[in-house]
Amino acid sequence: MARPKSQRWLPFLTWLPKQTRFSISRDALVGLSGAVLALPQSIAYALIAGLPPEYGLYAAIVPVIIACLWGSSWHLICGPTAAISIVLYASVSPLAVPGSQDYIGLILLLTFLAGVFQWLLGMLKFGALANFVSHSVVLGFTLGAAVVIALGQLPNVLGINVPSQATALDSLLSLSAHVREWDGASLGLGLATLLLGVALKRWRPRWPTLLITLVLASLIVWLLPQVFGHVHRVQSFVGRLPPFSPLKLDVETVLRLLPSAVAVGMLGLVTSLSIARSLAARSQQMLDANQEVRAQGLSNVVGALFSGYLSSGSFTRSGLSYEGGARSPLAGVFSALWVALFAVTGATLIAHIPIPAMAASILLISWGLVDSRAIAGLWRVSRPEFVVMALTCVATLLLELQTAIYAGVLASLFFYLKRTSRPRIQQWHEGDEEILRVGGSIFFGASHYLQVRLQRSQGSLVVIDAQHINFIDYSGVEMLHQEARRLRGLGRSLTLRRARPQVIEELRKLEGPDKCPIQFET
Incomplete structure (x- = not known):
C-alpha cells in the first residue's frame, strides 16, 4: 500500500505521532549524552578540516536535524567526521588559505554540490548501492572502525600529543614513538572513567553512562586541582546559532569543485549507509536506503546554507544512540538542539570536561560496536564470507576508512562472482x-x-x-x-x-x- 503523499515528502509523520512521554524523555536523555560527545568532537574535526572551531558546531546542528527527520534509520546520527574533514582539507586547501573567508566559502560550496549529488542519487533510486555492502563487509568495517576509533583516543587517555594519522597502522606507529611521554594523572583519570563506565553498563545498563562518567570526572578534576590541574580540557569557545551563509555559485568555481564534490559525496553515502545497515541489523529495523540517501543529500544542501560543512554518519555518535536505547530519530534531533543550546549558553561548562575522561568514554562506545556474536556465527555458517569480513577489517586498519569499505565491497563481489560462475x-x-x-x-x-x-x-x-x-x-x-x-x-x-x-x-x-x-x- 502506497504511503500518503504527505508522508512521502515529510517521512517523519510516520513515526512522530506515535511517540510517548516515556520515549520522548528517553530520546532527550540519549540526545543529551550525544551532544556532550558531539561538542568536543565537532570542534576537533573542524580544525582538521582547516575551519574555525565554531563551524564544527554548526555542522552538528542543522544537518543533523534534517537527516534525522527525513531519514529512515532509527539510530543513524550524522555530523562532521574525521575522514570527511581530512578529504575536504586535501581538496580545498590548494585553492585557498585554510581558515580564510574564501576557504570557508569554498568548503560550504563543495558541501552544497555534494549534497545535490547525493539527493539526485536518492531521487533516481540509487539507494541500491547499499546492497553491494554485504553484512560481512559491515561486520568487518565495524570491527576495524572500532579499533581505529580506539587507537585515535589512546593518546588522549595517555595525555600525550600525537599528530592525527590517516590509518590505524600509522596511528599505532606514531603512538609507540611517544608512549614514554604518558602522563600519570591523565591515564589514571581515563582508566577510572573507563572502569566506572564498564561497571555502570553491566549493573545499570539503562542509566546514561556517558553523562554520569563525564560529570563525575569533571567534578574530580575541579575538586583536586593540585593533582589534575594540568590535565587537558575541552577547548573553550564563543558560540552562537548557525548563521545563514549565501553561496557564490559562479560556473568556474563549481566546475572546479565538482569532481571533489562527487568523490566526497559518494564517500559520505557509503559510510552513512554502512553504519545505518550495521545498526539496522542489530535493531531488527527495515532500512529504506533511497530515503536515507535523499535525507543525506538534503541535510548537506540545507546545512551548507546555514554554515554547516559536509556531514555523514558518525560511528561513535550512532553507536551511542543505539547503546543508549534511543527510541526514535528524535534522539538525533534532541542531540542537535542540545548542541545549539550549549553552543549559546554552556560554553564555559563544556570547557570543564577533561579530555582523558572523554576519550575513555569513546573507548567504551567503540567496544560496544563490536558484534562478537555475529562474527562467531559468520565463521560457523560461511567461511568465504568470514574471509570477506576479515579482509575488510584488515583493510580498515591498514588503509583509509573509505578505501577499506570499497575494498570490502570488491572482495564481496569477487566471491559472489566466483560462486555464481560455477552454477x-x-x-x-x-x-x-x-x-x-x-x-x-x-x-x-x-x-x-x-x-x-x-x-x-x-x-x-x-x-x-x-x-x-x-x-x-x-x-x-x-x-x-x-x-x-x-x-x-x-x-x-x-x-x-x-x-x-x-x-x-x-x-x-x-x-x-x-x-x-x-x-x-x-
Missing part, C-alpha cells in the same frame, strides 16, 4: 537422454563452465532442465547456440525443458524463431 549442475541419464539440471543464471561468468559440461556430455539427446534459470545474457545465448550447432553436426540435439518464457524469448532473438538450433519442451 550447481545435477546430471543423470534417462534412456538416450542425458539431462543437466542447471541451478543458476547463465551469464558471461558462468557460460564457459556450462559449455565445458555440455561438451563432456555423451547422450544422443542432451536436455537442459531450465526451470531454475531466471536470466540469460548474450554470452549465454551465443554459447547455447554454438553448442546446439555442434551437437547437430554430430547427429545429436540440444533441448531446453521447462524454460521460462523470457529465457526462450532471448534465445530466439539471435537468429530468429525459425532458425534457432535449440529445441524447447514444456
Whole structure:
C-alpha cells in the first residue's frame, strides 16, 4: 500500500505521532549524552578540516536535524567526521588559505554540490548501492572502525600529543614513538572513567553512562586541582546559532569543485549507509536506503546554507544512540538542539570536561560496536564470507576508512562472482537422454563452465532442465547456440525443458524463431 503523499515528502509523520512521554524523555536523555560527545568532537574535526572551531558546531546542528527527520534509520546520527574533514582539507586547501573567508566559502560550496549529488542519487533510486555492502563487509568495517576509533583516543587517555594519522597502522606507529611521554594523572583519570563506565553498563545498563562518567570526572578534576590541574580540557569557545551563509555559485568555481564534490559525496553515502545497515541489523529495523540517501543529500544542501560543512554518519555518535536505547530519530534531533543550546549558553561548562575522561568514554562506545556474536556465527555458517569480513577489517586498519569499505565491497563481489560462475549442475541419464539440471543464471561468468559440461556430455539427446534459470545474457545465448550447432553436426540435439518464457524469448532473438538450433519442451 502506497504511503500518503504527505508522508512521502515529510517521512517523519510516520513515526512522530506515535511517540510517548516515556520515549520522548528517553530520546532527550540519549540526545543529551550525544551532544556532550558531539561538542568536543565537532570542534576537533573542524580544525582538521582547516575551519574555525565554531563551524564544527554548526555542522552538528542543522544537518543533523534534517537527516534525522527525513531519514529512515532509527539510530543513524550524522555530523562532521574525521575522514570527511581530512578529504575536504586535501581538496580545498590548494585553492585557498585554510581558515580564510574564501576557504570557508569554498568548503560550504563543495558541501552544497555534494549534497545535490547525493539527493539526485536518492531521487533516481540509487539507494541500491547499499546492497553491494554485504553484512560481512559491515561486520568487518565495524570491527576495524572500532579499533581505529580506539587507537585515535589512546593518546588522549595517555595525555600525550600525537599528530592525527590517516590509518590505524600509522596511528599505532606514531603512538609507540611517544608512549614514554604518558602522563600519570591523565591515564589514571581515563582508566577510572573507563572502569566506572564498564561497571555502570553491566549493573545499570539503562542509566546514561556517558553523562554520569563525564560529570563525575569533571567534578574530580575541579575538586583536586593540585593533582589534575594540568590535565587537558575541552577547548573553550564563543558560540552562537548557525548563521545563514549565501553561496557564490559562479560556473568556474563549481566546475572546479565538482569532481571533489562527487568523490566526497559518494564517500559520505557509503559510510552513512554502512553504519545505518550495521545498526539496522542489530535493531531488527527495515532500512529504506533511497530515503536515507535523499535525507543525506538534503541535510548537506540545507546545512551548507546555514554554515554547516559536509556531514555523514558518525560511528561513535550512532553507536551511542543505539547503546543508549534511543527510541526514535528524535534522539538525533534532541542531540542537535542540545548542541545549539550549549553552543549559546554552556560554553564555559563544556570547557570543564577533561579530555582523558572523554576519550575513555569513546573507548567504551567503540567496544560496544563490536558484534562478537555475529562474527562467531559468520565463521560457523560461511567461511568465504568470514574471509570477506576479515579482509575488510584488515583493510580498515591498514588503509583509509573509505578505501577499506570499497575494498570490502570488491572482495564481496569477487566471491559472489566466483560462486555464481560455477552454477550447481545435477546430471543423470534417462534412456538416450542425458539431462543437466542447471541451478543458476547463465551469464558471461558462468557460460564457459556450462559449455565445458555440455561438451563432456555423451547422450544422443542432451536436455537442459531450465526451470531454475531466471536470466540469460548474450554470452549465454551465443554459447547455447554454438553448442546446439555442434551437437547437430554430430547427429545429436540440444533441448531446453521447462524454460521460462523470457529465457526462450532471448534465445530466439539471435537468429530468429525459425532458425534457432535449440529445441524447447514444456
